[in-house]
Amino acid sequence: MIRIALPAHLRQLANASHEVEVEVEGIPTLGAALDALEARYPMLRGTVRDHITKERRPFIRFFVCQGDWSHEPPETPLPDEIATGAEPLRVVGAMAGG
């Protein structure tokens, strides 16, 4: 089970509480976790990544165990702390005025 912490706007869109939990089959990678998030919450498709290319939207960041994984390839395995649910994968709206 992987915990994913979403920004408030996306929690509201998904009707979710502070964190959501998803199951990932196979190797728990960043991309697999996001695939599982979009499968469980289809209303989030297109809001974190592009529908087709799966590219991260420009003002979205991915934080993993105090590290910025925004530029990591999607096939990068997540560390055990994330894979076991000890720490959440954080999806963050980047600092930007508006």
Next chain:
Amino acid sequence: MSSIRVLVGTRKGAFILSSDVNRQRWEINGPHFAGWEIYHLKGSPLDPNRLYASQSNGWFGQVIQRSDDGGTTWQPVGNQFVYEGVPGTHQWYDGTQHPWEFTRVWVLEPSLTDPERVYAGVEDAALFRSDDGGQTWQELSGLRNARGNLWQPGAGGMCLHTILQDPNDPDRLFTAISAAGAFRSDDGGQSWRPVNRGLQSNYELPDANAEVGHCVHNIAMHPAHPETLFMQKHWDVMRSDDAGESWREVSGNLPSDFGFPIAVHAHEPETIYVVPIKSDSEHYPPEGKLRVYRSRKGGNEWEALTNGLPQENCYVNVLRSALAVDSLDPCGVYFGTTGGQVYASADSGDHWAPIVRDLPPVLSVEAQALP
């Protein structure tokens, strides 16, 4: 009719304003989708409780929301807008060709004939249609064949902001794009051609009479006379009496013929409304006086409507989708400002009063008369 609902999109959420038919006492409901830009909300003419909302922001992109209970509850529907085929390129600010890129939905126009059909006008300019209540969207890509390679963005982006349907001919559609012009389809949106003859853009285009490239800000139609169109261009107020085949200027005695929205009275096809703005860089009313101008002769002869509107130190703008009429008699007229005020007139514009004064900047206003 027993009540009026005014749908207001703002920079930071949507608001629903409700009143009885007297239109004097209003309830304000919102913000819905707080913190998001709501470019447009509109109800289906066939089912007024079915509403669509375009919700977007820079972080999370585009979401389309649908309500089937008049805005009490909402469900996200489809938000995948994929250009048909290879999107190609259009003109960019520096004269180079730039690939079409989806940014947001500017306008949602529910069908006059099919409750499940809704059109979406998007930036970069294209027209999409859904036949399943917004769940999935398909581009009507023939529009971009109408000299799309020559279109270029205006300061607000290259947006398709206006969609009009001919109530007498379901195959006839009109769209307007900044900065490309007006376009017409006579086959349900499959093929399109520019309908810009008579528009003159003397300062904006090297060829003032170009086939495409005009910065059309808004077009409007009265359903009883769908061959007559009214246009607020960047500069100039125009009309066509032959479904866009030719246009003539009707700016007449307006204090400025720059502006964004234009609307037609619900029961008088020759009564039209504009909100003059000083210039393309000074986006506020001339002399700091907020005046709606009404012509009862289809243009050329205009009267200022000022009763109840601020007549000094007013420097707000009224955006292209932020002027609307209701279908009651007398006709109600509504507009929202970039200062967050929504004004209403229950007597065709003779008297005005603010419904609400301090919303976020208003992007769009639509009015629904409910049974």
